[in-house]
Amino acid sequence: MNLHELAPAERSRHKRKRVGRGPGSGMGKTSTRGHKGLKARSGGSVRPGFEGGQMPLHRRLPKRGFKNIHRDVVAIVNVADLDQFEAGIVINESALRSAGLIKGAIDKIKILGDGEVTKSFSVKKCLVSKTARVKIEMAGGNIEQ
Numbered sequence: 001m002n003l004h005e006l007a008p009a010e011r012s013r014h015k016r017k018r019v020g021r022g023p024g025s026g027m028g029k030t031s032t033r034g035h036k037g038l039k040a041r042s043g044g045s046v047r048p049g050f051e052g053g054q055m056p057l058h059r060r061l062p063k064r065g066f067k068n069i070h071r072d073v074v075a076i077v078n079v080a081d082l083d084q085f086e087a088g089i090v091i092n093e094s095a096l097r098s099a100g101l102i103k104g105a106i107d108k109i110k111i112l113g114d115g116e117v118t119k120s121f122s123v124k125k126c127l128v129s130k131t132a133r134v135k136i137e138m139a140g141g142n143i144e145q
Helices: 095-097 129-139
Strands: 075-077 108-112 122-124 143-144
Touching: 075 129, 122 129
Parallel strands: 075 108, 122 143
Antiparallel strands: none
């Protein structure tokens, strides 16, 4: 088989429906839209989710809980993840982003105490759990707010 021999499968291609091209076409006059009504009008259609006056699905389903629009998005970083930095470095949001430890829009960063620390470094502008604080300070590091 060559490129010039390629063809679509038989009866898989259909001619475009040309409406409003006179009575001889069978699709003239109302152009397959029927007589009058909202869907016969130009630009006329019901909004998404409209069910013809029936109570729409988004109102039939029960709502539960509370969505707090003021909540802070907190990125979680474990102490073991910080061990990839060199000793003596200042760890802040930009350092964590460049290392790929946090991504996307966040409000705060929290360092948790999972894992061990072998190097000393300075942590700036991060929330730190009690266990993480102990581990960082035991390794010779410090935490600044």
